[in-house]
Amino acid sequence: MLTRRRFTTLVLCLFVAAGLQSGCKEHDKPRVLLISLDGFRWDYRDRFDTPALDAIAAAGVSAVKLQPAFPSKTFPNHFTLVTGLVPDHHGVISNTMRDPRIPGADFTTSNREAVVDTRWWEAEPIWTLLEKRGMRTAPLLWPGSEAPIGGVMPDHWTKYEHDLTDDERVQRIVGLFEKPESEWPDFMTMYWHHVDTEGHTKNPDSEAMRAVVERVDGAVGRLMRRLQSLGAAVNVIVVSDHGMSAQSPDRAIYLEDYIDVSMVETIDSSPNVAIFPVKTTVDEVYARLSGKHPHLKVYRRGDYPARLQFGTHPRVPPIYAMSDDGWGVYPRRRAGRGGPAGGSHGYDNAVESMQGLFVAAGPALKTGVKIERFRAIDVYELMCAMLGVPPKKNDGSRRAARALLR
Secondary structure, three states, rough: OOOOOHHHHHHHHHHHHHHHHHHHHHHOEEEEEEEEEOOOOOOHHHOOHHHHHHHHHHHHEEEEEEEOOOOHHHHHHHHHHHHHOOOHHHOOOOOOOOOOOOOOOOOOOHHHHHHHOOOOOOOOOOOHHHOOOOOOOOEOOOOOOOOEEOOOOOOOOOOOOOOOOHHHHHHHHHHHHOOOHHHHHOOOEEEEHHHHHHHHHOOOOOOHHHHHHHHHHHHHHHHHHHHHHHHOOOOEEOOOOOOEEEEOOEEEEEEEHOOOOEEEEEOOOOOEEEEEOOOOHHHHHHHHHHHOOOOOEEEOOOOOOHOOOOOOOOOOEEEEEEEOOOOOOOOEEEEHOOOOOEEEEOOOOHHHHHOEHHHHHHHOOOOOOEEEEEEHHHHHHHHHHHOEEEEOOOOOOHHHHHOOEO
């Protein structure tokens, strides 16, 4: 029986295969569009109706799971996607962080002064690499795109606007191709935060996630149709930065139960808390926290498991308290944030709930290939290969990326 979902997917598959994979002869220059659906957990495609994402996967390549870098948070992984470096190597180690070499306010995603300060962005993203080679880029709504990294600004950029509608986001990309062909960008990005926002508010395992997942999939479908109508051969990669884990008030760990919080400063938010001793020592705080709760792991800088590839950068805090998947750790004054229905991320990047989305299609990619796992650090190598540029040194695998190419 040809259900509505299967019919829609079939139509979109034919469309994507013709429009994205074959391209248009007069516009066959390789281009890459990287789309991020923040917080889109790996299993949402199986649970909900996502014909646009399914069509891209069928016409190109996909992974059951995209493994994020640690910590599995938004800014670190968005910068990993465009540098191929783990956060410990590119320096954006969390959404909130402190650098002893940069006096003043801590970095937060809402701190405009920090976001545009090039000192926080130590690695060269793909758009800087391309701009230096005379190529046009448009990393729209992407972490790092508002700062002059390496003294270079992208050809097109914009101040982050959280409240853009779906159609406005679509038009931001489409508008780039409504210009003369000589002005078309070689690389561009677009970002949707909505799945992540809903996942934090609602339990990610609940049926309440359906509406926002299907809404965002619809927006991706509209963008694909508009791009095809413009005749440009575009390699489209749709990813997420991390998954989402369900929270519960009975899985809360409070710092006050183990340490005097007046003796330390804490930044960042559950499930990981960065702790800076002020009136005590690192060893004292570590002794009071380590091994005291079965679902809390405590690390000193440099003591992390090697598989996390984390813990050497100067921004890594002296003490990091990490809760197990589904648990939360915070000062008691923050108790209740999120509530029993909420979700969180930032956990160990190996746990299933943190795995994300990866589908891609275009003239550079194979057709109908599905692999078990792709890593966020491998996306950069894939994009460089698509665009025919030598990558900067990174933590990804060139072999993993090239296995997906024609």
